[in-house]
Amino acid sequence: MGAIALRNVEKTYGFGPKAVKVIHGVNAQIPDGEFIVIVGPSGCGKSTLLRMVAGLEEITAGEIDIGGRVVNQLEPSERDIAMVFQNYALYPHMTVYDNMAYGLKIAKVPKAEIEVRVQKAAKILELGGLLERTPRQLSGGQRQRVAMGRAIVRQPQVFLFDEPLSNLDAKLRAQTRLEIQKLHAELGVTSLFVTHDQVEAMTLAQRMIVMNGGRIEQIGTPEQVYGKPESIFVAGFIGSPPMNLLKGQADGSRFTIGGQTLHLPAPAPRAGELLLGVRPEHAELSSSGWPMQVDMLEMLGAERLVYGRLGDSAFTLRIEAVLTPPRHGDTVYLHVDAQQMHWYDPATGRRV
Amino acid sequence: MVENRPLANALSHLVLVLGVLLVAFPVYITFIASTQTAEQIVQNVPMSLLPGDNTLQSYKLALLGGQTEYGSKIPPVAPMMMVSMITALTIALGKIAISLLSAFAVVYFRFPGRTLVFWMIFVTLMLPVEVRILPTYKVVSDLGLLNSYAGLTVPLIASATATFLFRQFFLTVPDELVEAARIDGASPMRFFWDVLLPLSRTSIAALFVIQFIYGWNQYLWPLLITTDESMTPVVLGIKKMISGGDAATEWNAVMATAILAMIPPALVVMLMQKWFVKGLVDTEK
Numbered sequence: 001m002g003a004i005a006l007r008n009v010e011k012t013y014g015f016g017p018k019a020v021k022v023i024h025g026v027n028a029q030i031p032d033g034e035f036i037v038i039v040g041p042s043g044c045g046k047s048t049l050l051r052m053v054a055g056l057e058e059i060t061a062g063e064i065d066i067g068g069r070v071v072n073q074l075e076p077s078e079r080d081i082a083m084v085f086q087n088y089a090l091y092p093h094m095t096v097y098d099n100m101a102y103g104l105k106i107a108k109v110p111k112a113e114i115e116v117r118v119q120k121a122a123k124i125l126e127l128g129g130l131l132e133r134t135p136r137q138l139s140g141g142q143r144q145r146v147a148m149g150r151a152i153v154r155q156p157q158v159f160l161f162d163e164p165l166s167n168l169d170a171k172l173r174a175q176t177r178l179e180i181q182k183l184h185a186e187l188g189v190t191s192l193f194v195t196h197d198q199v200e201a202m203t204l205a206q207r208m209i210v211m212n213g214g215r216i217e218q219i220g221t222p223e224q225v226y227g228k229p230e231s232i233f234v235a236g237f238i239g240s241p242p243m244n245l246l247k248g249q250a251d252g253s254r255f256t257i258g259g260q261t262l263h264l265p266a267p268a269p270r271a272g273e274l275l276l277g278v279r280p281e282h283a284e285l286s287s288s289g290w291p292m293q294v295d296m297l298e299m300l301g302a303e304r305l306v307y308g309r310l311g312d313s314a315f316t317l318r319i320e321a322v323l324t325p326p327r328h329g330d331t332v333y334l335h336v337d338a339q340q341m342h343w344y345d346p347a348t349g350r351r352v
Numbered sequence: 353m354v355e356n357r358p359l360a361n362a363l364s365h366l367v368l369v370l371g372v373l374l375v376a377f378p379v380y381i382t383f384i385a386s387t388q389t390a391e392q393i394v395q396n397v398p399m400s401l402l403p404g405d406n407t408l409q410s411y412k413l414a415l416l417g418g419q420t421e422y423g424s425k426i427p428p429v430a431p432m433m434m435v436s437m438i439t440a441l442t443i444a445l446g447k448i449a450i451s452l453l454s455a456f457a458v459v460y461f462r463f464p465g466r467t468l469v470f471w472m473i474f475v476t477l478m479l480p481v482e483v484r485i486l487p488t489y490k491v492v493s494d495l496g497l498l499n500s501y502a503g504l505t506v507p508l509i510a511s512a513t514a515t516f517l518f519r520q521f522f523l524t525v526p527d528e529l530v531e532a533a534r535i536d537g538a539s540p541m542r543f544f545w546d547v548l549l550p551l552s553r554t555s556i557a558a559l560f561v562i563q564f565i566y567g568w569n570q571y572l573w574p575l576l577i578t579t580d581e582s583m584t585p586v587v588l589g590i591k592k593m594i595s596g597g598d599a600a601t602e603w604n605a606v607m608a609t610a611i612l613a614m615i616p617p618a619l620v621v622m623l624m625q626k627w628f629v630k631g632l633v634d635t636e637k
Contacts, residue, residue, distance in 0.1 A: 056531050077537030089528035093550040102546070103536035150532075 002067050002080075002157035002190035004030040004053065009062035011048055011214075022048055024214045025062065030192070030207075032067075035184050037193045039201035040211035041237070047162055049211070050194045054083050054160050067157045077103075082151035083160040087167060088143045090135040090150075096122075097131040100149045114153075121152040124183070141172045148183070161193040165200060177203055198238050202226070210234050228342075232349045235277050235342060241305065244283075246276045246313045247346060258312030262290045266338035269352045277342035280305065280318040285326075286335035292317070294330045308332070379614070386410050386607035390420070393603045406604060414608035424600055426593065429609050432586040435504075436568055437616065439585055442505040443567030444560050451514035451559075452552065456544055458515070459522040460530065470519070477512040481573065489576055499580040508566075508573065514559055521555050522548065557627035565617045586613045 011023035023045045030036050038046045051057040053064055055076035063070050071079045090099050097118055104114045122128050125145040135143055144164060151159055161180075165173045181204060184191055195201055201208050202222045210217045210225060210233075217237075218230040229235035235243040248257035250268035255261070255276060268274060283290075292315055298305040304325055306317040317334065319325070326332045343352040381401075385393055388404030413420070417428030457463075458470045488507045497503030525548065533543040549556075574585050584592065590613060593606045621628070 054531075054535065056534065075537075076531075076535045081535070083532070083535050085528045085532065087526065087528055089526065089532040091529065091532075091547055093547075093553075102538075106537045106542065150536075 003032045003065075004028075004158060004190060004192070005063075005065040006049075006053075007063040007065070009049070009052065009064060010060045011045070011052060011057065012060045022214050023052075023060075026214075026216055028209060028216065028219060030190060032190055033188045035181075035191045035193065035204060035206045037195060037201040037205035037208045038211060039195055039198060039205075039208055039237075040217075042196055044211045045214040046194045046196075046211050050160055050162055050192060053079075053158070053192060054081055055079050077106075080157045081160055082154045082156040082158075083162065084144075084147045084151050084164045086163045088135075088147040088164075090143060090146055092135055095132050095134055096127060096138070096146050096149075099135070099146055100153050103150065103154050117153045117155070118149075121149040124152065124186070125149050125179075140168055141176065144168060144176060145179075148180075152183075152187070157190060159189050159191040161191065163195055164193075165195070166197070173200075180204060198240065202238070210237060212237070228351070229277070230351050232275060232277075232344050232346075235344070239279055241280050241316050241318070243277045243279050243342070244310075244313075244315045245344070246278070246310065246315070248274070248276065248311070250274045250276075250343075257310065260291075260311030262310075264338075264341070265336065266341070269343050273346055274352065275344040275346050277344060278315075278336050278340060280316045282340035283315075283317050283334045283336050285317075285319060285323065286333050289333040289335040291331050292334055294326045294328055294332060296328065297325055306332075310334075382607045382610050386414075386604055386611050388604055390600070390602050390604050394600075410604040410608045411612070413602070414605045414612060420602055424595070424602060426602055426605050427581060427584075427589065429586060429589060429612055431582060432584050432589040433612065433616075435583060436585040436587065436613070438501060439504045439570070439574075440564050440567035440616075442501065443508050443570075444563035446505060446509040447511045447514050447563045448556055448559055450509055451511050451518050452549070452556075454515050455518035455522055456548065459519055460540065473512050473515050475512075476510075477516065481508070485572065485576065492577060498577050499583045501583075503577050504570075504574060504583070504585075505567075508570065511563070514563070517555065517559065518552065521552060525551060554627055554630045557624055557630075561620055561624050561628045564620050568617050589613075 006026050006028045009023060009026045010021065012019050012021045014020055026049060038049060040046045048057060052059050053066070055071065055074060055078075059072050063072060065071065066079055066081065076083075091102065094102065100118045100121060101114045104117065109117075118131070122131060125148060127142070127145055127149060130138065130142060130146075135146065138146065144167075147164065164180075165176055168176060177200060180193075193200075193204055205222050207219060207221050208225055209219050212233045218225055218234045220228075220230075225234060225238055229238060229243070232245065235245065246255075246257050248255050248262075249272065250264075251271050253264045253267045255264055255268060255274075268276075290310060292306075292308040292310045294306055294308045296307040298307070299321065302321055304319050304321050304323075306319060306326060308315055308317065315334075317332075344350065345352050381399075384401060384403055385399065387407040387410065388400070389406040389409075392404055392406070393399055413426055414429045416430065417426050419425055454473065458466060458473075492498065492503045492507060495503075497506070529547060530543065533547055538546065568585075569587060570585065571587050571591075574583075574588050575591075578584055578588070586609065590606060590609050593609060594601050
């Protein structure tokens with residue numbers, strides 16, 4: 001039903017020598033009912049991709065298929081989708097009820113049916129008492145819910161979310177995140193959610209698409225993306241603080257960075273120049289191991305971040321706050337499990 | 353200002369009162385003159401500043417016209433008021449309709465020469481009516497539109513100012529609104545009616561006030577193209593009543609006509625004041 005397929009989708013702005021390519025041949029298969037989050041830094045093309053699915057941007061090359069129908073030439077209203085915008089885009093002069101009913105009115109849905117659908121959406125979103133208000137009389141969170149209500153009443157095959165949480169304050173954002181998750185569990189509609197916030201991406205996604213520079217870096221479940229980043233970019237983008245990346249020469253079980261030789265718990269996948277990635281939470285303080293010079297400490301409550309240097313590279317370590325912290329200038333020793341080492345080819349940026 | 357300084361207060365009130373007097377005094381004179389008889393106005397020098405007892409007769413004479421005892425013939429003002437009203441309304445509404453549509457086209461549609469079209473409209477802002485009045489007259493007369501409502505209104509309907517104003521307003525409407533409407537399946541004209549027009553309500557009201565007064569106060573253009581008495585707007589009628597040469601001017605009727613001519617624009621401003629200020633000050637988004 002609401003499956004989406006992207007086949008070699010490209011987007012170019014402008015013509016001739018001034019043309020700028022922003023999406024470079026994106027491929028993805030999204031099965032019906034899945035919640036997919038597209039995440040990436042600003043300017044990576046994630047919003048453009050979403051708008052191409054919505055039909056608000058033309059598709060330069062390739063095909064977008066929604067529910068088994070190629071939609072390249074279809075108007076947004078004919079694609080059977082609904083979209084929630086970042087600034088909600090509610091019609092300011094219409095009541096909440098009319099905002100939700102507008103699309104149905106245009107589609108010439110009978111009045112009684114509109115009433116039923118709007119009331120149902122209002123009930124799901126707890127908007128019952130607000131139907132006669134105009135958007136300006138609502139708080140940010142309420143507007144956000146109206147925007148979602150407008151999407152729900154259309155009963156589309158696909159929901160598209162364009163950073164819908166970024167205008168909310170932190171507390172409301174966490175709450176709305178849960179509501180969206182609940183909503184998806186209830187309605188089971190295929191959803192495409194664009195965000196630059198990795199916490200949103202990790203918590204909401206069944207699978208996530210990590211994008212960078214108009215290309216897909218990795219598609220996978222949050223566990224896969226976090227546990228086995230396929231590229232240096234993903235390794236650095238997902239996780240906070242980001243993964244430590246050490247550049248050095250590998251030779252069997254020895255890894256040399258800036259004159260310092262580390263003994264690896266397991267041999268490197270190949271000899272030569274490699275990047276070794278270790279997440280801050282996966283290195284432990286130990287009585288022996290890799291020596292790290294401590295520069296700075298940060299207290300986060302339950303945890304503490306230790307910033308230091310390993311050879312000539314910066315290294316961040318996350319330890320539990322109850323442990324006695326090292327002091328500035330100390331040398332501590334780190335132990336890393338063999339499974340927690342990630343190897344990348346510095347030339348291609350891909351996982352080895 | 354929050355400070356409480358009696359002297360400054362008194363001074364500012366004095367200035368305001370003087371200003372009001374300066375503006376209101378001529379209107380008062382006009383009104384007083386319209387309540388007196390023609391002889392009283394001419395014979396008492398200076399004219400009495402107290403209301404006379406000829407009010408009803410003056411206004412009746414002005415509105416319905418007629419013969420005075422000195423034999424001068426006064427044309428009735430009532431039909432002139434009608435001409436003015438129809439002209440002003442047509443100009444105001446026509447201007448609003450045309451400028452809304454052209455601003456809509458310029459802002460929301462991509463067509464070849466869009467910028468050129470906009471700049472051509474914009475450039476005509478620099479040409480006052482008087483500059484193009486002769487060629488316009490030639491065109492209107494060749495079309496046989498002299499002494500007609502079409503001749504009175506059509507050349508004044510095209511408006512760069514209003515188009516520009518609506519364009520600026522449309523540019524402030526967020527793009528997401530258009531996109532949301534597209535996803536809701538609204539056609540461009542549907543979007544125009546259901547979203548853009550309601551959002552422009554206050555600007556439309558403000559523009560209506562300005563353009564109604566503009567249309568009502570037209571003098572030079574009607575003077576050129578109307579010769580027929582039945583097509584004379586009231587502003588022109590006042591001038592025609594002040595006869596030169598030997599005939600006596602019925603000043604009470606002239607003044608009554610002036611007061612009558614002032615009423616509709618004043619009413620429009622007063623009734624639409626709330627909207628007018630809102631339209632100029634805030635934008636509803």
